[in-house]
Amino acid sequence: MMIPFFLILPLGNAFVTVLIAKADERLQDLFAIFTTLSLFIIALFTLMSVNAAPNHLLLYRTTGFLPPEGLALVVDGLSVFMLVTVNLVALFVAIYSSGYMKKYTDKWKFYALFFLMLAGINGVLVASDIFNLYVFMEIAAISAYFLVAFGTEADELEASFKYAIMGSVASCFILLGIAFLYAHTSTLNMAGIARAIAASGATRVLQLVSVLFLMGFGLKAALAPFHAWLAYAHSSAPAPVSAMLSGVLIKALGIYAIARIFFSIFGASVQICQILIALGVLSMIIGAVLAFGQTDIKRLFAYSTVSQIGYVVLALGVATPLAFLGALVHIFNHSISKSLLFLTSGSIERLMGTRQIDKISGVIRRAPATGYPALFSALSICGVPPMGGFWAKLIIIFACVQSGHPILALIAALVGVMTLAYYFKPMTCVLFDVGTDASIVMKKACIAINTAMVSLAVVVVIAPFILMPGIRKIFIDGAVAVLMNGTSYANIVFGAIR
Amino acid sequence: MITYFLCLVLFSIGLFCAVRKRNIIKIIIGIGIMEYAVNLFFILIGYRAQGRSPILARDQAITNIVDPLPQAVALTAIVIGLAVMLMLVALAIRIYERYGTFDITKINRLKE
Amino acid sequence: MIEINILLVFMIAAALIAVQVKDLLSSVIGIGAVGIGLSMAFLVMKAPDLAIMQLVVEILSLIILIRATIRKDLPFSTSGRWAFNTISTIIFLILFLVFAYLSFANIHTFGNPAIKTSQEYLSHVQGKAANLNIVESIMLRYRAVDTLGEASVLFAVVIGVLAIARRAWRRDGAE
Numbered sequence: 001m002m003i004p005f006f007l008i009l010p011l012g013n014a015f016v017t018v019l020i021a022k023a024d025e026r027l028q029d030l031f032a033i034f035t036t037l038s039l040f041i042i043a044l045f046t047l048m049s050v051n052a053a054p055n056h057l058l059l060y061r062t063t064g065f066l067p068p069e070g071l072a073l074v075v076d077g078l079s080v081f082m083l084v085t086v087n088l089v090a091l092f093v094a095i096y097s098s099g100y101m102k103k104y105t106d107k108w109k110f111y112a113l114f115f116l117m118l119a120g121i122n123g124v125l126v127a128s129d130i131f132n133l134y135v136f137m138e139i140a141a142i143s144a145y146f147l148v149a150f151g152t153e154a155d156e157l158e159a160s161f162k163y164a165i166m167g168s169v170a171s172c173f174i175l176l177g178i179a180f181l182y183a184h185t186s187t188l189n190m191a192g193i194a195r196a197i198a199a200s201g202a203t204r205v206l207q208l209v210s211v212l213f214l215m216g217f218g219l220k221a222a223l224a225p226f227h228a229w230l231a232y233a234h235s236s237a238p239a240p241v242s243a244m245l246s247g248v249l250i251k252a253l254g255i256y257a258i259a260r261i262f263f264s265i266f267g268a269s270v271q272i273c274q275i276l277i278a279l280g281v282l283s284m285i286i287g288a289v290l291a292f293g294q295t296d297i298k299r300l301f302a303y304s305t306v307s308q309i310g311y312v313v314l315a316l317g318v319a320t321p322l323a324f325l326g327a328l329v330h331i332f333n334h335s336i337s338k339s340l341l342f343l344t345s346g347s348i349e350r351l352m353g354t355r356q357i358d359k360i361s362g363v364i365r366r367a368p369a370t371g372y373p374a375l376f377s378a379l380s381i382c383g384v385p386p387m388g389g390f391w392a393k394l395i396i397i398f399a400c401v402q403s404g405h406p407i408l409a410l411i412a413a414l415v416g417v418m419t420l421a422y423y424f425k426p427m428t429c430v431l432f433d434v435g436t437d438a439s440i441v442m443k444k445a446c447i448a449i450n451t452a453m454v455s456l457a458v459v460v461v462i463a464p465f466i467l468m469p470g471i472r473k474i475f476i477d478g479a480v481a482v483l484m485n486g487t488s489y490a491n492i493v494f495g496a497i498r
Numbered sequence: 499m500i501t502y503f504l505c506l507v508l509f510s511i512g513l514f515c516a517v518r519k520r521n522i523i524k525i526i527i528g529i530g531i532m533e534y535a536v537n538l539f540f541i542l543i544g545y546r547a548q549g550r551s552p553i554l555a556r557d558q559a560i561t562n563i564v565d566p567l568p569q570a571v572a573l574t575a576i577v578i579g580l581a582v583m584l585m586l587v588a589l590a591i592r593i594y595e596r597y598g599t600f601d602i603t604k605i606n607r608l609k610e
Numbered sequence: 611m612i613e614i615n616i617l618l619v620f621m622i623a624a625a626l627i628a629v630q631v632k633d634l635l636s637s638v639i640g641i642g643a644v645g646i647g648l649s650m651a652f653l654v655m656k657a658p659d660l661a662i663m664q665l666v667v668e669i670l671s672l673i674i675l676i677r678a679t680i681r682k683d684l685p686f687s688t689s690g691r692w693a694f695n696t697i698s699t700i701i702f703l704i705l706f707l708v709f710a711y712l713s714f715a716n717i718h719t720f721g722n723p724a725i726k727t728s729q730e731y732l733s734h735v736q737g738k739a740a741n742l743n744i745v746e747s748i749m750l751r752y753r754a755v756d757t758l759g760e761a762s763v764l765f766a767v768v769i770g771v772l773a774i775a776r777r778a779w780r781r782d783g784a785e
Contacts, residue, residue: 109773135759146770183717205716504618515629547721551656552744570748
């Protein structure tokens, strides 16, 4: 079975990278690209297998024992959707960083931490046991803290430390929630917990655990009011790290965990959905307001991420099939577009030496391999038709109207207009020749960086095609079904065990 | 119940220290206290009155051991807690070399 | 049963000392006392593996914390929105404690766990007498993926500390 390779390949690559640390750098680059390419191909195979499997669920028994004594790795529609997204982004970030990280020493440490983070993220996506999810989340988080500080400049260390403090407090909350949950249900297997909660009904302990998990995972997902660390960490980190953090880590550790726990295990009650809607609206508005007037291009992107995550959580809270479709399309689209934006900003910084918006101009003319991808991904995030972001936001707005929340649809549309507004001026200044600054000295272009950016731009441009009926049935509908099924996740998993 | 409550009071003391103190080392100590409290809470959950430790004797029949699963969980959590402490202290030492102070209100070069 | 409560009170007192005292070295010794109290609590709760592990981890933490401390804590500052922040934190903590106390009604009383999953471990083990230490068999056989994750976390921390402790971090001009 292919599922354990999601963990074996990145962990193996991390260990092997340490062993060949003194070897030629190109060998390490080749290894990294080979591993991420294999992971992406395995993810595609798993997509096909899940659609062919009975009940759309794959189960792999580690150590030969069945749950609840043993641990199992479980892949269903939602997991495989996130796995394909994560490994796609990781492939292009690995190609990019083989060129970009040349300016740092000790590139092998970067690769080791990068693949440990990828192993952690994949582990979160295939875990079926809540403590297993916590352990893999910690692997990913600790690697991320170190990756943010990789340049060891003063502001990078400060950003990493603040991120580490807030993340560690959130992890303690999550662990306390797991303890209360074990006391209540006496099992750690997620399907078993779902069954026990369904039997016992809503109790005070469940409310306490919900609050603890919302605080903990909400901080990992950068939901307002826990969003403060995002601007520091994403703007100070090296560009490929920002791309992975903003595009992948937030979604896997935060949004996927919230969706899995609150929909598949607790069962989406009306109160939880209302809280999710409230937090989503808060994130959307705060992110958009704080993004106005930023002069550093990476901080602008970071606050924009907070706002877009708000869209996803809002759609999760609305909880109709159309809303889930919009949330998933938005997750896919935002992952690839925002990663591409961060990659292009790193390339701009490398070519022009600065990140201040008022000092950069004419990127499209001077460096088309950087400019055009940046243009396409910015258009996609702003929601300009016919790019993917437009369809995602349209579906979310329709879902809000259809489920009887017209005010939410209005807020979503308003924040969409604000998104266009705060992207418009910086991006036109940066991309087109508005200024007169001809004195910027350009460095030589790098093949790996340009290849990665252009390939990811192609993916961004063809992203709207995942809504076509054939592809949508394979890719997204399984994930929507998982979210709609809610607590029958438990029955499906127990059915696969027998 | 009083035992659980005292454990959560310990957790709250750690949380207060991690959130309100200015010195980085105090913040790290606060996070450490929080982790200790959560690990203790796991063990308290699994305790059985008049129970035995979960080590079997070859010739005796065992009927009342304490719950071994939270103990395994807490073992892993202790190691992860140690790893987090190592990381935070390493970051703190490097920050001291760059900024010259442990005061978190002065380590504020990243403006809004 | 009274021993665990006494130990908890001792740990709370040591934690309060660690939090409030001005001398950083005393603060680190305070958290050392909390750790030793925790180790004794693990012994009283019939978890000998954990007591040993906690002692080792405690000693390591103390060593690295002492390496990082300087002499004195910073003077107590009341600048900014100090009062508002502190009072809101205390209110949040009180709310959390009250709500947690109310939710204790739903979990079992201290000393009567509903052991479900572990019955299966017992039934597996009693037939073969393969490994007499149940906790060790859980960690190495049943939940081996957790142990793999724990080892990976330690690996990540070692690589990461090496990464941020390096002296030369950028190559100048090499493209």
